[in-house]
Each structure stands twice: as C-alpha cells, then as structure tokens.
Amino acid sequence: MDITILKSTIDNDQKSIAVTGSKSESNRLLLLKALYPGISIENLSNSDDSVLMQNALESKDEVIDIHHAGTAMRFLTAYFSIQENREVILTGSSRMKERPIQILVDALRQLGADINYLDKEGFPPLRISGKKLTNSKVILKANVSSQYISALLLIASKLDYGLELILDGKITSVPYIKMTLSLLNEIGIETEFKDNQITVQAQTSNLKPQTLTVESDWSSVSYFYSVVALSEVGTKLSLSSYKKDSLQGDSILSEVYKTFGVETNFEASTITLHKSTNANQKLSIHLDLSNAPDIAQTIAVTAFGLGIACDLTGLHTLKIKETDRLVALKTELEKFGADISITDTSLHLKSSKVIKSNISVATYNDHRMAMAFAPLALTTSIHIQNADVVSKSYPQFWEDFKAIGFNLK
Ligand SMILES: O=C(O)C1=C[C@@H](OP(=O)(O)O)[C@@H](O)[C@H](O)C1
Numbered sequence: 001m002d003i004t005i006l007k008s009t010i011d012n013d014q015k016s017i018a019v020t021g022s023k024s025e026s027n028r029l030l031l032l033k034a035l036y037p038g039i040s041i042e043n044l045s046n047s048d049d050s051v052l053m054q055n056a057l058e059s060k061d062e063v064i065d066i067h068h069a070g071t072a073m074r075f076l077t078a079y080f081s082i083q084e085n086r087e088v089i090l091t092g093s094s095r096m097k098e099r100p101i102q103i104l105v106d107a108l109r110q111l112g113a114d115i116n117y118l119d120k121e122g123f124p125p126l127r128i129s130g131k132k133l134t135n136s137k138v139i140l141k142a143n144v145s146s147q148y149i150s151a152l153l154l155i156a157s158k159l160d161y162g163l164e165l166i167l168d169g170k171i172t173s174v175p176y177i178k179m180t181l182s183l184l185n186e187i188g189i190e191t192e193f194k195d196n197q198i199t200v201q202a203q204t205s206n207l208k209p210q211t212l213t214v215e216s217d218w219s220s221v222s223y224f225y226s227v228v229a230l231s232e233v234g235t236k237l238s239l240s241s242y243k244k245d246s247l248q249g250d251s252i253l254s255e256v257y258k259t260f261g262v263e264t265n266f267e268a269s270t271i272t273l274h275k276s277t278n279a280n281q282k283l284s285i286h287l288d289l290s291n292a293p294d295i296a297q298t299i300a301v302t303a304f305g306l307g308i309a310c311d312l313t314g315l316h317t318l319k320i321k322e323t324d325r326l327v328a329l330k331t332e333l334e335k336f337g338a339d340i341s342i343t344d345t346s347l348h349l350k351s352s353k354v355i356k357s358n359i360s361v362a363t364y365n366d367h368r369m370a371m372a373f374a375p376l377a378l379t380t381s382i383h384i385q386n387a388d389v390v391s392k393s394y395p396q397f398w399e400d401f402k403a404i405g406f407n408l409k
Pocket residue numbers: 023024025071144145146147150172173176293294317
C-alpha cells in the first residue's frame with residue numbers, strides 16, 4: 001500500500017493520541033512472563049514485533065519465523081537456548097538473515113549453549129538445541145548492539161549461578177541495557193551494573209504474582225514531536241501514557257526538541273507538546289545519538305524540514321537495523337534537495353531553504369523511514385511507498401496521523 005499525503009496543516013483544536021506500550025519494554029516483559037508465569041502485563045504494545053514475540057513464545061512449532069523483529073530474534077535466541085529438550089529453528093526475513101548475531105551466539109556458547117548456523121556463519125537462521133547452561137561468566141563485545149546484552153540478562157536469573165557479564169569496548173545503546181535491568185529489579189531479581197561489569201543473581205524461588213504496566217512508546221512519539229516542530233507557533237498535541245521518569249532512552253526527545261522550539265508539559269500520564277517559538281534557522285544541531293539510535297531518522301528529517309544544519313554522531317548501529325538507515329536517509333533526503341553526507345557512524349546535513357515537491361519516498365521495509373518522512377507533508381505533498389511498513393512498531397500510525405489533520409489519499 002502506497003500513500004499520498006497532500007500538503008497539510010494540523011488542526012488548531014488540541015488533539016489527543018493514545019499511543020500503545022513500548023515495544024522494547026513489551027518484548028522484555030513477554031519473555032520474562034514466559035519464564036515467570038506470575039507476571040501480568042498491561043498496555044502491551046500492539047506492534048507486529050510484539051505480536052511476533054508473543055506468538056513465538058507460545059508456539060510449539062519447530063520452525064519459528066520472527067520476520068523483521070530484531071529484539072525478538074536476539075531475545076528468543078537466548079530463551080530457546082535454555083529450553084531443555086527442545087530443538088527450534090529460529091529464522092526471519094531476508095533482511096534478518098543479514099543482521100549479525102555472532103556476538104550473542106558466541107556468548108551463549110561460552111555459557112554452554114548448543115547453537116548452529118543453518119546458512120551463513122554469524123547470521124540467522126539458527127538451530128538451537130535447548131539445554132541446561134552450566135557456566136555463569138561471559139565476556140562480549142558491547143559496541144555493536146545492546147540487544148545481545150539484554151538477551152543474556154533476560155535469561156540470567158534462570159541460570160544456576162546467575163550471570164556475570166564483562167562488557168568489552170564502548171557500550172552502545174546503554175539506556176536499553178538499563179531498561180532491562182530495571183525491569184528485572186521491578187519483578188524482584190537482583191542485579192548490579194558497575195563500570196563494564198553486570199551481574200544478575202540466580203532466582204531459585206518463584207516470583208510473586210504481579211502486574212506491570214508498560215509505558216507508551218517514546219520512539220513512536222518522536223514523529224509527533226517532528227509534526228509539532230514543523231507546525232506554526234501555538235500548535236499543541238497531547239499524547240498518553242507517559243512518565244517523566246521513563247525507562248526509555250528516547251524520552252530525551254523532550255530535551256532535544258526544545259532546540260526545534262517544542263516544549264513538553266507532563267501532566268499526570270499525558271504529555272502535551274507545544275510549539276512555543278520558531279527555531280532559529282541559523283542554528284545548527286550537534287547530537288551524539290549512540291544512546292538513542294531510533295530517533296536519528298526523525299531528527300534528521302525535522303532538521304531538514306526546518307532548514308537547520310545538523311551533525312548526528314554515534315550512529316554506528318544504524319547500518320545493521322531494518323535497513324542501512326544511513327544510506328536510506330541520504331538517498332531519500334537527497335530526493336528532496338538536501339545537501340547531506342554520511343560516514344559509517346555519522347550524518348551531516350547542511351542548512352537549506354529548498355524542499356522539492358511531490359517526492360516519492362522509498363521505505364526499505366523500515367517502519368521508521370515511513371514515519372520519519374511523513375511530517376514533511378506540512379511543507380509539501382509527498383508520496384510514501386509501502387506505507388504499511390509502519391505496523392512493525394506502530395500499526396495505527398496512519399489513522400492517528402489522519403486524526404490530527406493530515407490529508408491522506
Ligand atoms: O533493546 C531494545 O529494545 C532495542 C535496542 C536498540 O538496538 P541496538 O542496541 O542494536 O542499537 C534499538 O535500536 C532497538 O530498536 C530496540
């Protein structure tokens with residue numbers, strides 16, 4: 001399904017959007033619930049990735065296909081490694097077969113896991129023969145993806161002696177690791193994270209029955225920050241359900257978007273985004289996004305839409321996500337007339353006044369490409385190819401987008 005968004009302005013009467021639960025928190029809690037059935041989850045994400053995660057955990061099949069869901073691939077590799085007497089083939093989309101997993105597989109093998117590559121060494125699909133893992137100490141590279149670390153932490157309390165992780169190199173996407181540890185603590189598992197070492201205590205008894213409520217997804221809200229930033233001064237949008245004290249690293253949006261003239265007001269569980277001032281086009285933005293890689297596309301497009309120069313660094317994980325997001329951003333922004341250059345770890349956008357019209361944006365099976373470019377319809381009509389990719393994280397995105405006043409065809 002392709003979508004054309006006619007040049008739009010968003011309604012003046014303040015709209016409210018209820019975003020569903022964070023897919024990152026949901027996928028962690030789903031795994032923990034499979035290990036500790038006393039857990040109940042509220043405000044679970046309705047994203048494809050969380051539905052795939054839930055189905056995979058409930059499936060009795062031998063072959064499990066998790067499509068494009070990176071966290072599900074990594075977390076389930078760890079999960080099935082400790083399912084004794086069960087053999088599973090874990091596979092995914094053709095892109096998933098290009099997303100590296102060797103660091104995690106090697107770490108699990110250090111613990112004693114039996115995992116084999118069925119195709120290319122270092123990449124899915126995997127044959128996992130579940131067994132009791134007897135070791136408790138692992139050293140792994142920490143600068144490629146935090147998902148490998150979270151995967152190990154999520155199963156750690158089920159190991160006889162718990163887990164001691166030594167993280168080698170600069171740790172990337174740190175808030176996601178802290179999110180995993182916070183959720184473990186919340187359900188009653190003891191952990192410690194000091195310097196480059198993480199320990200998780202074994203949990204020998206059952207945990208008490210408990211209900212955890214997932215905060216709504218901050219990465220999803222980034223597209224609305226962009227909408228407000230590209231709108232007239234005075235524009236307001238309300239979104240729920242959010243916390244000031246979030247586990248999600250992408251909550252730095254409330255700080256980052258101040259530079260684009262957007263203020264965030266927290267009241268109970270609702271945030272209201274308010275375009276309070278016009279961003280100064282002479283401004284240039286410099287951000288290290290190694291702790292919040294998923295909002296890089298949104299920020300680059302907002303800066304382009306406002307004609308603001310932008311240097312984004314810490315983007316070393318972007319090349320191995322749903323697509324090579326650095327190349328995808330450069331290719332698509334150039335169609336609009338952007339002057340942009342990239343390296344393997346950074347993006348540099350020059351300030352420009354011109355935004356070309358009637359561009360067709362390719363989305364490369366990447367939900368965030370579709371959603372990050374959509375707000376540009378505040379400046380010109382645009383066409384989004386394969387717009388249904390949004391369902392990976394935000395199935396009702398286009399309905400919500402229409403509800404705030406965008407004119408979709
Ligand atoms: O643990 C998680 O839930 C995630 C970690 C991040 O991945 P990397 O650690 O690979 O950057 C992030 O990009 C992804 O969308 C979700």
